[in-house]
Amino acid sequence: MPTLHEFQRRFRAALTAASGDDLADIVQGEGAVARLAVYRNNVLGTLSAALGLNFPATACLVGADFFAAAAARFIVASPPRSADLHEYDEAFPAFLATQPGITARPYIAAVAALEWAVAQALHAPLAPALGAARLAALAPEAQAALRFRAHPSLRLMTTSGPARAIWEAVLQPDEALRARNLAAIDLAAPGETLAVLRVGGTIALHPLAPAAFAFAQALADGETLAEALARVPPQSAAAWLGAFLAQGFFATASLRRPI
Amino acid sequence: MATPRAAGCRCEATIPASAGIGLRLPHHQAFRDQRPAIAWIEAHSENYLSGPAFAELLAIRNDYPVSLHSVGLSLGAAEGLDRRHLARLKELVRRIEPGLISEHLAWGAVDHAFLADLLPLPLTEESLAIVARHVLRAQDALGQRILIENPATYLQFRHSTIPEPEFLAALVERTGCGLILDINNIIVSAGNHGWDAEAYLGRLPRAAIGEFHLAGHRQRETEIGMLRIDTHDQPVAADVWALFEVALRRFGPRPTLIEWDQAIPSLDILLAEAARAARRLALLGLGGENADAA
Numbered sequence: 001m002p003t004l005h006e007f008q009r010r011f012r013a014a015l016t017a018a019s020g021d022d023l024a025d026i027v028q029g030e031g032a033v034a035r036l037a038v039y040r041n042n043v044l045g046t047l048s049a050a051l052g053l054n055f056p057a058t059a060c061l062v063g064a065d066f067f068a069a070a071a072a073r074f075i076v077a078s079p080p081r082s083a084d085l086h087e088y089d090e091a092f093p094a095f096l097a098t099q100p101g102i103t104a105r106p107y108i109a110a111v112a113a114l115e116w117a118v119a120q121a122l123h124a125p126l127a128p129a130l131g132a133a134r135l136a137a138l139a140p141e142a143q144a145a146l147r148f149r150a151h152p153s154l155r156l157m158t159t160s161g162p163a164r165a166i167w168e169a170v171l172q173p174d175e176a177l178r179a180r181n182l183a184a185i186d187l188a189a190p191g192e193t194l195a196v197l198r199v200g201g202t203i204a205l206h207p208l209a210p211a212a213f214a215f216a217q218a219l220a221d222g223e224t225l226a227e228a229l230a231r232v233p234p235q236s237a238a239a240w241l242g243a244f245l246a247q248g249f250f251a252t253a254s255l256r257r258p259i
Numbered sequence: 260m261a262t263p264r265a266a267g268c269r270c271e272a273t274i275p276a277s278a279g280i281g282l283r284l285p286h287h288q289a290f291r292d293q294r295p296a297i298a299w300i301e302a303h304s305e306n307y308l309s310g311p312a313f314a315e316l317l318a319i320r321n322d323y324p325v326s327l328h329s330v331g332l333s334l335g336a337a338e339g340l341d342r343r344h345l346a347r348l349k350e351l352v353r354r355i356e357p358g359l360i361s362e363h364l365a366w367g368a369v370d371h372a373f374l375a376d377l378l379p380l381p382l383t384e385e386s387l388a389i390v391a392r393h394v395l396r397a398q399d400a401l402g403q404r405i406l407i408e409n410p411a412t413y414l415q416f417r418h419s420t421i422p423e424p425e426f427l428a429a430l431v432e433r434t435g436c437g438l439i440l441d442i443n444n445i446i447v448s449a450g451n452h453g454w455d456a457e458a459y460l461g462r463l464p465r466a467a468i469g470e471f472h473l474a475g476h477r478q479r480e481t482e483i484g485m486l487r488i489d490t491h492d493q494p495v496a497a498d499v500w501a502l503f504e505v506a507l508r509r510f511g512p513r514p515t516l517i518e519w520d521q522a523i524p525s526l527d528i529l530l531a532e533a534a535r536a537a538r539r540l541a542l543l544g545l546g547g548e549n550a551d552a553a
Contacts, residue, residue, distance in 0.1 A: 012372065027417070038488060
């Protein structure tokens with residue numbers, strides 16, 4: 001008689017891998033294959049749907065059949081680590097990059113990487129955004145010592161190729177407009193440094209110049225305003241900070257050191 | 260219409276012994292805007308851990324008692340409970356103040372892989388000890404008694420030694436937990452394994468039953484004949500209603516949930532289904548306590 005742990009390991013292998021194990025020696029009665037298939041379909045269906053919800057533009061780009069087949073392989077290789085399926089899964093974009101049939105289209109994995117940031121931003125905790133008015137009340141010396149806390153939905157990322165343009169085009173509901181926008185994309189275009197965040201329930205993508213991105217990154221990492229300013233051209237920084245605040249990049253600011 | 264409440268007020272937590280429905284994303288807006296007349300709602304905990312969904316549940320909670328029904332705690336996992344998940348559920352419970360908390364007699368995780376289904380357990384003394392330990396831990400962490408639901412199953416195992424109703428009764432005895440009696444799951448499992456559904460009811464501890472679940476299922480032709488599949492994608496079947504009536508006569512009224520979470524219908528259809536359950540609760544749910552003496 002297997003221990004419960006042994007049983008569960010074997011059951012998982014029978015469910016997710018093509019191990020050929022039908023559990024016939026431990027299943028009571030007839031029909032182990034047909035009965036196990038109900039569970040296999042449930043697991044595959046639920047996890048495949050979870051990937052589809054987090055990577056809708058990717059699914060649209062590769063087509064439903066390819067997505068389903070790639071998802072089925074991914075589920076076996078990298079099942080979720082969490083019962084919260086919103087977190088499924090960070091590793092999917094890199095997995096897609098290795099899939100036969102689309103290795104010649106690297107922009108697909110690049111769009112998936114952007115969608116992962118979008119999904120994280122969508123499901124992040126709610127928090128009010130810090131407005132510029134709160135800072136204006138502080139003396140300049142106090143401002144210099146401020147440390148910002150990024151809005152929980154803020155993701156700063158570097159995309160590969162024209163991932164943002166493709167993502168925006170693919171999710172365009174008007175079919176004619178979608179086709180026109182996709183046709184206009186230059187696949188050789190360079191990647192971007194990008195801020196991804198949720199504003200009022202929808203996703204905002206802000207392309208940032210590399211220096212502005214470095215400034216945002218330093219602030220989001222908890223450097224003081226003075227420390228972050230030392231990294232960037234001073235003539236631009238005030239305007240950048242104003243834009244970050246207006247776009248809701250930060251949730252709070254404090255004069256204390258981070259714990 | 261539910262009674263409008265002043266901002267910041269929250270209706271009481273207790274789940275009444277009447278009909279409720281599962282809260283689903285497509286109906287959030289209707290709940291906010293129209294406050295449909297339903298006595299209580301049940302939310303799948305795992306759907307409300309993320310920020311915006313949590314905020315919506317928090318707002319809806321002001322107007323309705325909420326039951327939190329989890330599908331991801333994997334109480335039957337030999338490797339133990341996922342601490343992070345339990346901590347997140349604890350925070351959800353703290354903020355939502357649910358009238359009931361529930362999970363399933365099932366497992367879903369092994370070697371830290373979460374398989375996203377309610378998988379069947381071999382019903383052995385070892386499994387009973389493990390599930391009981393996890394129920395006690397969950398009750399301790401969440402600060403209240405939880406209800407455990409009988410699963411819909413498609414497989415049984417040769418090394419099982421305890422029939423499912425006796426397993427649930429023993430779990431109640433060891434942990435003080437309550438039970439959700441999922442009437443649809445009894446019909447599904449009884450059909451798939453050749454059990455006597457009415458006899459199953461008679462082997463459960465009456466006082467532990469804290470809730471009924473009702474749902475739709477499908478029959479699928481397979482190479483071994485008809486299997487009943489727990490799909491939650493259509494109205495409650497006639498044989499499920501019939502067994503619900505038997506359960507009401509035997510146990511008396513309990514909070515009763517309509518679960519319909521695939522091919523989700525309009526809110527009106529869901530409310531009409533709940534009204535069918537409510538009529539039976541009103542007509543048949545009176546004699547429960549006396550039925551024992553008969």
